[in-house]
Amino acid sequence: MSTTTPEIRPAEWREQTASLGMWVFLATEVMFFGGIFMGYLYLRAHYSAEVAQASRHTHEWLGTINTAILLTSSFSMALAVRFSQLAKRETVQRLLWVTAALGSAFLAVKFAEYTMEWHEGLVPGLHFTIQENARVTALFFFLYFLATGVHAVHLTIGVLAVLWMSWRLRRPPFPDWRADEIDVLGLYWHFVDAIWIFLYPLFYLVSLSS
Amino acid sequence: MNSPPALRVYAVTWVALMALLAATFVLAHFRLGMLNPVVALAIALAKAVLVALFFMHLRRSSTLIVLFALVALFALAILFGLSGADYATREVHPAPWVAPGAY
Numbered sequence: 001m002s003t004t005t006p007e008i009r010p011a012e013w014r015e016q017t018a019s020l021g022m023w024v025f026l027a028t029e030v031m032f033f034g035g036i037f038m039g040y041l042y043l044r045a046h047y048s049a050e051v052a053q054a055s056r057h058t059h060e061w062l063g064t065i066n067t068a069i070l071l072t073s074s075f076s077m078a079l080a081v082r083f084s085q086l087a088k089r090e091t092v093q094r095l096l097w098v099t100a101a102l103g104s105a106f107l108a109v110k111f112a113e114y115t116m117e118w119h120e121g122l123v124p125g126l127h128f129t130i131q132e133n134a135r136v137t138a139l140f141f142f143l144y145f146l147a148t149g150v151h152a153v154h155l156t157i158g159v160l161a162v163l164w165m166s167w168r169l170r171r172p173p174f175p176d177w178r179a180d181e182i183d184v185l186g187l188y189w190h191f192v193d194a195i196w197i198f199l200y201p202l203f204y205l206v207s208l209s210s
Numbered sequence: 211m212n213s214p215p216a217l218r219v220y221a222v223t224w225v226a227l228m229a230l231l232a233a234t235f236v237l238a239h240f241r242l243g244m245l246n247p248v249v250a251l252a253i254a255l256a257k258a259v260l261v262a263l264f265f266m267h268l269r270r271s272s273t274l275i276v277l278f279a280l281v282a283l284f285a286l287a288i289l290f291g292l293s294g295a296d297y298a299t300r301e302v303h304p305a306p307w308v309a310p311g312a313y
Binding site for chain 2: 026027035037038041067068071074078079082193208
């Protein structure tokens with residue numbers, strides 16, 4: 001019996017396994033958010049005029065600014081992943097800081113938006129004062145708070161994970177498996193960005209033209 | 211992934227994403243009827259594809275990983291397709307205690 005371990009390009013295998021593990025998790029996340037999107041699709045298909053009217057209560061400028069912030073955070077995260085493959089520890093650390101800062105800026109804008117919506121009486125069940133199309137508007141905002149709230153929880157976890165990774169990079173060494181960790185973190189971050197890419201037109205851009 | 215892509219690839223992707231964001235925001239202000247949601251979702255899809263291909267480097271990933279990403283979308287299509295077919299072929303019957311015209 002041979003005692004040699006069959007190490008055929010082990011680094012590549014590790015990278016594959018780590019990425020695949022994250023993709024499997026993201027596939028379950030697609031189904032998790034899928035239920036919310038299905039609920040939205042039902043409401044939009046059956047009450048399109050009422051949904052259009054309800055969507056006018058959202059703050060489209062804040063949503064647009066937040067989309068720009070999140071897309072840019074994905075840009076800096078992608079660069080962090082790229083420089084981690086070149087083992088540029090300090091550059092990666094700085095880019096992770098930028099990513100976490102942009103993610104926090106998104107959450108700050110979102111929180112300001114929630115505060116405004118609370119004062120405008122748009123929170124179903126807790127503080128809801130809209131009279132016209134009350135039921136569909138309430139359902140629309142129920143889905144809005146559920147979808148953006150669950151998204152914000154995901155983003156908060158992402159910001160904490162990025163800060164934690166950045167903290168771990170504060171001094172050398174930079175082992176090559178570190179790049180795989182940052183790669184997997186990047187996949188999660190971009191997924192959360194991609195979810196927002198769909199939430200943005202569905203909640204903010206429904207009836208700006210009418 | 212032996213050597214990572216050039217910085218230009220990331221920069222161009224980001225510029226394209228910002229251009230698509232500007233386009234979707236501006237187009238949402240035009241009265242296009244049924245085309246409004248179609249354009250908004252097509253642009254969202256384009257942005258997500260850019261993020262997946264270049265930021266999540268699906269373009270350079272193994273077939274196995276691409277397959278997992280596609281299976282996720284396929285399962286989502288089943289969810290949408292079957293639930294949608296069910297809801298689309300049913301009448302809405304409000305409960306007796308719901309005021310008429312409330313929905």
